[in-house]
């Protein structure tokens with residue numbers, strides 16, 4: 209599903225953000241990626257989304273060698289990826305329904321299907337009753353659930369979450385993690401970058417720990433490694 213073969217990524221300044229990373233994530237896995245600030249986690253996510261390309265080595269996602277994807281092929285490739293970020297990135301002048309429906313319009317889903325799919329996914333994330341609310345009227349946890357619904361409505365094979373609980377209190381963080389777990393149980397591959405040590409330790413999933421651009425540990429049912 210995801211395979212990195214000796215991948216390095218350098219920006220124009222500084223030491224490499226990723227330095228010889230080899231990594232394989234299978235279909236249906238749930239994986240945490242942890243590590244200090246600056247260890248290369250977001251760079252890894254951006255490579256998977258094809259927002260960046262590697263400096264050397266190969267990145268494969270769902271059978272695509274991302275270096276070989278042509279620009280016009282990128283939108284179609286990204287349809288198979290759902291993504292959520294720490295800062296939600298919602299359309300704040302639109303209501304909840306519109307935020308989720310927007311993702312379906314982009315991929316030209318027929319209106320009749322949008323009218324079916326959006327309420328269904330909002331019910332999955334527990335927001336069925338809030339579909340008319342403007343997103344800025346929602347709590348942080350609710351906003352992240354809207355973002356999750358938007359990421360999922362096109363039924364992606366892989367969900368990438370970059371610090372999804374970074375702006376949430378512990379209760380809301382747990383709610384989002386439980387949803388991610390449910391989504392994974394329904395077959396979606398889930399990759400979560402996080403600094404949330406309590407959640408990582410409690411959930412007992414695969415944990416990949418990065419440091420200065422390299423993977424320093426990769427454990428099934430792992431925990432958060434305390435450095436220093």
Ligand SMILES: Nc1ncnc2c1ncn2[C@@H]1O[C@H](COP(=O)(O)OP(=O)(O)OP(=O)(O)O)[C@@H](O)[C@H]1O
Nearest residue numbers: 219220221222225244245246247248249250251252
């Ligand atoms: N656009 C950029 N230009 C130059 N250097 C960058 C750029 N983006 C990231 N870096 C550098 O690459 C390294 C890895 O950054 P990255 O954002 O991948 O780390 P991270 O593990 O996601 O950190 P955090 O936990 O703080 O989000 C850091 O040294 C960072 O300064």
